Amino acid sequence: xxxxxxxxxxxxxxxxxxxxxxxxxxxxxxxxxxxxxxxxxxxxxxxxxxxxxxxxxxxxxxxxxxxxxxxxxxxxxxxxxxxxxxxxxxxxxxxxxxxxxxxxxxxxxxxxxxxxxxxxxxxxxxxxxxxxxxxxxxxxxxxxxxxxxxxxxxxxxxxxxxxxxxxxxxxxxxxxxxxxxxxxxxxxxxxxxxxxxxxxxxxxxxxxxxxxxxxxxxxxxxxxxxxxxxxxxxxxxxxxxxxxxxxx
Amino acid sequence: xxxxxxxxxxxxxxxxxxxxxxxxxxxxxxxxxxxxxxxxxxxxxxxxxxxxxxxxxxxxxxxxxxxxxxxxxxxxxxxxxxxxxxxxxxxxxxxxxxxxxxxxxxxxx
Numbered sequence: 363x364x365x366x367x368x369x370x371x372x373x374x375x376x377x378x379x380x381x382x383x384x385x386x387x388x389x390x391x392x393x394x395x396x397x398x399x400x401x402x403x404x405x406x407x408x409x410x411x412x413x414x415x416x417x418x419x420x421x422x423x424x425x426x427x428x429x430x431x432x433x434x435x436x437x438x439x440x441x442x443x444x445x446x447x448x449x450x451x452x453x454x455x456x457x458x459x460x461x462x463x464x465x466x467x468x469x470x471x472x473x474x475x476x477x478x479x480x481x482x483x484x485x486x487x488x489x490x491x492x493x494x495x496x497x498x499x500x501x502x503x504x505x506x507x508x509x510x511x512x513x514x515x516x517x518x519x520x521x522x523x524x525x526x527x528x529x530x531x532x533x534x535x536x537x538x539x540x541x542x543x544x545x546x547x548x549x550x551x552x553x554x555x556x557x558x559x560x561x562x563x564x565x566x567x568x569x570x571x572x573x574x575x576x577x578x579x580x581x582x583x584x585x586x587x588x589x590x591x592x593x594x595x596x597x598x599x600x601x602x603x604x605x606x607x608x609x610x
Numbered sequence: 611x612x613x614x615x616x617x618x619x620x621x622x623x624x625x626x627x628x629x630x631x632x633x634x635x636x637x638x639x640x641x642x643x644x645x646x647x648x649x650x651x652x653x654x655x656x657x658x659x660x661x662x663x664x665x666x667x668x669x670x671x672x673x674x675x676x677x678x679x680x681x682x683x684x685x686x687x688x689x690x691x692x693x694x695x696x697x698x699x700x701x702x703x704x705x706x707x708x709x710x711x712x713x714x715x716x717x718x719x
Contacts (some may be wrong), residue, residue: 372621399680401671401680401681401682402682402684403669403682403684404682432682435682466690466692467678467679467691467692468657468679468691468693468694469692469693503677503697504676504678506678536675536676536678537674539675553692574675576706576709578709579707580671580706580707582706
């Protein structure tokens with residue numbers, strides 16, 4: 363237990379160090395809302411998809427195929443291959459996501475976790491992309507709320523990059539295991555220390571549905587989908603995103 | 611500046627750990643893929659600590675949509691699950707890996 367607490371503190375301290383020293387981004391159409399809880403020993407195959415209506419004459423779509431594993435009671439890792447389609451379709455990047463559960467669900471006034479995600483774009487000129495930030499969840503009876511603030515930055519890129527500040531949130535009303543409903547939102551304000559004018563920021567939000575089907579034994583199928591509408595002019599008018607997860 | 615941030619982060623996590631104490635505690639035993647007792651009566655509107663003692667050699671996942679909890683408990687080990695504060699009512703839970711036998715109810719009153 364002592365070494366577990368130390369590891370959690372180390373993860374939190376490392377995150378603050380990285381945020382303090384690192385340069386950040388905006389949401390991809392297939393982005394989803396991360397939760398702080400980790401399930402030990404769980405393996406999952408995940409398919410994500412999203413498509414956003416054109417902002418500059420081009421529809422942007424993205425998809426990802428991921429494999430995840432709960433390595434310990436406090437650390438889950440996932441590796442994903444991502445594809446993008448704008449004017450052409452192609453493999454875009456490899457993503458390595460790590461979620462650290464910092465507190466036991468329900469133990470304190472809110473649940474806390476940490477996301478550390480590294481992306482390696484196929485286009486080596488883009489360098490590496492680091493996304494990091496706290497994951498926060500608070501339950502109000504049957505209503506689950508999540509709010510995550512994430513910073514993102516490219517390293518070793520051919521062009522100078524800035525650290526950007528973004529967020530993701532969701533409300534989830536726990537109605538039935540196979541059907542929960544609520545809302546989700548994503549957005550970014552630009553550079554973390556010099557926010558863009560509101561008309562240039564991207565903010566989207568809209569209704570979402572969630573659910574889970576037990577297939578017997580360890581096998582579970584989960585889904586999560588949303589239709590997100592633009593809240594600012596710079597954002598796509600409509601984004602549709604979906605996630606299907608098979609746990610075993 | 612960076613050192614200060616690190617200190618604050620470490621202190622914050624350490625402090626919240628130290629403050630965790632005092633919730634009413636209830637124990638559930640899991641044996642032969644069945645929870646005992648299968649009905650747990652807990653006080654309403656109070657945070658409660660459930661200690662699940664998995665005496666089976668195989669892992670089990672405590673799963674409750676109503677309580678919003680999913681936690682894997684390795685075989686021959688114990689896990690702590692915090693629930694509530696709950697409004698008065700009945701909240702079902704199950705062992706996801708053996709759902710046909712492992713199920714129960716938390717009654718908040």
